[in-house]
Amino acid sequence: MPAKRAHDAPTTPNKRQKGKQARIDTFFSSPRTPVRAPAASPPSPEVIIIDGPDDTTDSPKAGPSTAPSHAPPPAPSSRTFSLKSSHAALSYPSLTTDALTFDVLQVSAQWTPGAPVPYSFLAHTLKSVSETRSRIAITNALTNCLRVVAQHHPASLLPAVYLLSNTVAPSYVPVELGLGASISKSIQQISGLSSGALRDLYNNLGDVGDVAFAAKSKVRTLIPHPPLLVTGVYQSLLAISRCKGQGAVKEKQKIVEKLLIASKDEETRFLARTLTQNLRVGAVRTTILTALSRAFVLTSRSDGRQSGMHAPAVLLASVKTLASPSKSQKKPAVDDAREQIIELFDRAEGLVKQVYVRHPCYEDIIAALLKDGLDGLEQHVSLAVGIPLMPTLGSPTRSLDEVFNILQDHPFAAELKYDGQRAQIHGQRNDEGRLVVHIFSRHLENMTTKYPDVVHMFQSMCGEATGASSFIMDSEIVALDPSTGALKTFQELSNRARKDVQLGDVRVAVGVFAFDLMYLDGQELIGLPFRERRAMLNSQFLAFVPEEKGIARFSHVECCDSQLGRDAIEEFMVKATESRCEGLMIKLLDSCEVEERDAKKAKTRRKPFPATYEPDKRTAAWLKLKKDYITGLGDSFDLVPVGAWHGNGRKAKWWSPILLALRAADGELVAVCKCMSGFTDAFYKGLNDRYSLNDESTTSSRQPLWGGEFGGFKPDVYFRPHEVWEVRVADVTISPVSLAAKGLVSQARGLSLRFPRYIKTREDKGIEQVMTAGELARVYEQQEARGRHDGGNDEGDLLDVDIDGSVPASESDST
Template identity: 60%
Template structure:
């Protein structure tokens, strides 16, 4: 029996490095290896021709007398001891080690590289080996920068102060928006916004984790853009959110990492080996490009990059298809990098690598956009904002008092209070519209044309555009459900083990139909279910009065003969793209449980009882004659008015079936009495609406899963984020595995416990194949989005967060090392799960669907209320007690 203690939390701050999400690491290694072979073949014809003409097309042998091997050795020796190496220092070391002068100079300044003359075949010229670099390393050792949470940055500016490549300076965006004057910028009205301003914004965002500061920065940025050049607003929204199109659009950048590396290599003239060593120092593609270009200048200055131009270039990359697409994409990337200056380089490459990591999540973007529209309405509005509008704030700004320097000191300010009310109204409006119509293209156009007042009318719920679904709150027992809902009437429905789907359909011209199917993450999966599309055509044929609808449903695999339920694993065996009707092998049934739109009428505001009545009356069940065709049915349900015994019996039916449990839904809106949390608090009435609430985890929808129920064990949905090497017979596998909850407020994962039980030998082997050491999914340092807070739990290797596992534990306990739910139940400690056990993978869930710290805290509070003896806190000692026999027995239950 072996034990593994958790690492104690160190008081010394640990340096964090921002690293690329290396989802194509194997291609990266292949690129470097292939490039190394090419560089050893000698100088290219173009390089020789440029040298003979007297133009410095790339650094020649006189400047770089060392071979690629010698340079690799220099990098290896320097990087083994110090992280503070910058590219200019390395170049000087190489030149001095060869007993030659440093880089060629012109008028006392280093001679520049004409990157305009570089092409795909050009490589730096290699010279004879020179071992004298060792002495030079010892003579020029530099100190490492102090440990910092900021990404690696060179202490040397990219260009000299008189260089035309220096970016313009901007005012700080991190100030209170009421004190920020967007008119202070020296820009001409209706002139395109330079990309340098967006790079300044991104740089400022990356330097803070404060939510208030992030909102201020985004708000001030969007105010400036909408004031001076409204057409730049939409590209800015996409670039700040690191996306190209709406979430349901199939458009993707499709840019391989090798293309980015080739473009950087062409720009800098570095060998692939030198580029790889520099990447080891920086750990981030943006920092790599920034350092690689720090000694590169074009002979002819390029026009400044524009926000609109950068976005159009990204679209050009995304639309490149067919033969020669890779070269087309690389050409676009090279043009962008050549024209980029200073911080533009860093954030342009991070955008290309789709790894911005600046904390501008969707909620922050929408909040900032709403505030920007209140403070600085676009100048091109069709009508001016009326003074009686709830969003008119022109008269308030001059009356708002400056914020006190002491953040703890509160000053009475009626004008600021009124402005905050307008902010709240605007934020609620923008978020409400977006969750029903998640499309930045339409949102920006409507705001620029009509402002906030006309937003709802211009962007209604629309067939063909998915809305964000309502989410259920987990509960752990029927007793808890009755406690939370009181005497309000509810219905209990089967929670099927399938794939949630929104079904959008509308007749066109009385004949053809528009049909779209969307997943819970708004992905278009119409091509995946041609049999469901045929089912919709059947619904239209049988119901002439139905012209359009949006249904919320669960697509479940069923037996083609009797319609009995099958598992989600069987449903996942279906092909996912471009499925033909004749190729369908797994029969499905569409179990509809809600309707949000019918014949042009939006039903979101109606109570669930009324919506369900319309669903059942207008959409009868369909069992087609053809056995492989999709079926249509309503979910099985039981009403609370039938009595608690009936509900409990229905629950037992669900437990014995292949469903996941029950969904409890409030039938009519009402109120419940909320118990005070402190002695001085009063009993409050909490409203519970039975309306459809997009993108909300509401108490009107409660989910009761089999594994949530007391007596069956506690269950959470956790994300594997790291692991340690196993001991004994598990030495070749990962054991234990570090698991995390999802913190939606911070936008990051937080480690909660280590798990080593419930896994089969087959699962262990598959896990090692998915997460091999030092690969695209497994590294010694965290390098992926979202950020992971491991607290005192430091794994040997970090996993790329990409899976959700269902985990059951004995109980929730206070932990001195876990940061999960830190401050929610204890001011000094977090919560952990004791004796966690793996149940199954949740392929239907994304990272943001994982259990939250709030849910973990509620589980702990529920335990306390039941008087469970926790037996002391979790000190982080986990014992690997499971044997071979136990593992094989568990495989049948998975």
């Protein structure tokens, strides 16, 4: 007869259960005073207290020593926290109510004044967000949450924002949890379930958070544990990320078990999801920034000074009457108060988002907001060397005719669009005069250790006596023939190791092709027109071919200005199509206004076209003319694999076809088409390895764990969205299956892609940068205007065959 599991135990504990509980409590009861580690080494995870360290002077930092440190403020002592009734259950109101009428004191009145915020409140917020698809309700819940945290305990605000945004540190700080199977082992350890019972739970529930909640629901502790705190949970995540070397797996598992043992109810569910970095809530970056800005609009300044961006105290008082105004109060007065606050919301959102795309560091932004509020944000948080700004993006165009039609007779530069990896390069001299270089990817990940040859090249170019003292440069890193300097393909570049490369181990030579300069010697340049930025780039940084072998080359992108005439631009376009380049980038040289005709109103209007550097914007001042468009070989789109079906025939052992998705306006991924062409056998094998369907997989599931809209597509397996694939298609078509761009072209149906064919994996892009529904709708409308649509509706039932055969491994095998 099988032994009873812990969750099958009777209410009255027997000797065996008491012994097990004693072991659990002994395991959990670590010393309350942390041991100080030597200054040269980080604190040992052994002494991490999950609800916040007592000593606030040795709070560990998240960032590396060579880059700006972005750690949370020191966590206050957990001993200061107590509920007004010991171990009482907290009851929280609905957070999705209108932020203008929400009562902050209704929440914080349950807590000791000035004490850290309990994690149960954050779990309640995440539960509120996960239970609705309404963008308004999600924004209200996050706004109300952040407002409560900011007013009750400001030191908890930064950890709360990180936990709500499903991150641990800025993207450019290499902090990883790397838990793998430790989570399932921890759940099994604290619940007493067998591995088979745990597997059955997962097969039934399909989500690690739900599994943890169910597994722990019947576990009882004889000694109540202190409540989890927001600051403590976040510090525990940092402790997990610091576990390295021998014994790291066990140390991580011990911290996870401590967290799960102390968690209660919904805390368990969202802790498990946080540990797997899959919160399953519909809160994207823009929503977090919106909520943060609104929370500070509704929060009076602590120093009592008047502010132009914060709602005045009188207006805040009148907000209380908005929900149910008295009979004596006139409705116009209520509407006027609401309009005033909404206007403040709009101004604050624009400011916070503008600051974030230039300086994407929550620590610096929140510190400035807590110190001087919204008014001083732009002055305190600006461009900084070592913190990457979000890149400007190009808008796709299809022909030179379209380019000239958009830009009219305004001067522009046509640049070769190299087939490499976009790189934002930062340089700054240290106190000894040596240039310190950081290299960031398109999605802001630090890849300095991937390119030691580029770092060495800049240090050689900018000697101690010459060159810039600080700069931020936009460029493309391309694989080169080391002897001739001839361009090589992106696939050659992808053969380099991704991190911790030693200079002597470089096997693929590269060149840096610079095309923009955003910062130079302490001066921000992004507000200058492109003509001036380019002139400063060309004069300050000259082409460089090193004598030393194994060092990267430096050059500027090859370009042709429109002042040379249309014939010269057309010849340059032909050169781009015949070379190993992706096509052309068309960039407006000077800010201007263009005339744009409004077909619906039958009139023209003047539209401003800024030639400034616009972080995180797909601007019409940068137009992308890819080779695929020029040669008429079909359109190329960047999409995300989100699912697959079991293959048939020869492909029965592989995933085929693959379901691809694009991004909706609210940031959610929406399935758009199946792809089954352009793959080699080696690629299929690598795909199976990356998305293996087993009990410990964190990348695939039979349930849709990672959100998204799938419409009529019902794949056999769902993928965790994290890759970006470039796909060439023949046509865009109306589809009864896809929900992509539904309502933009047709109110009843979405759009899909006909005959998609895999080209390559875009390692230089993140899933936030894939094609949007709005862009797909524009492509369809332009296609219809040219009469290119010659296919029927995509019914989503394409045969599992390669339309035009396979392609060489060098072109399609990204594994």
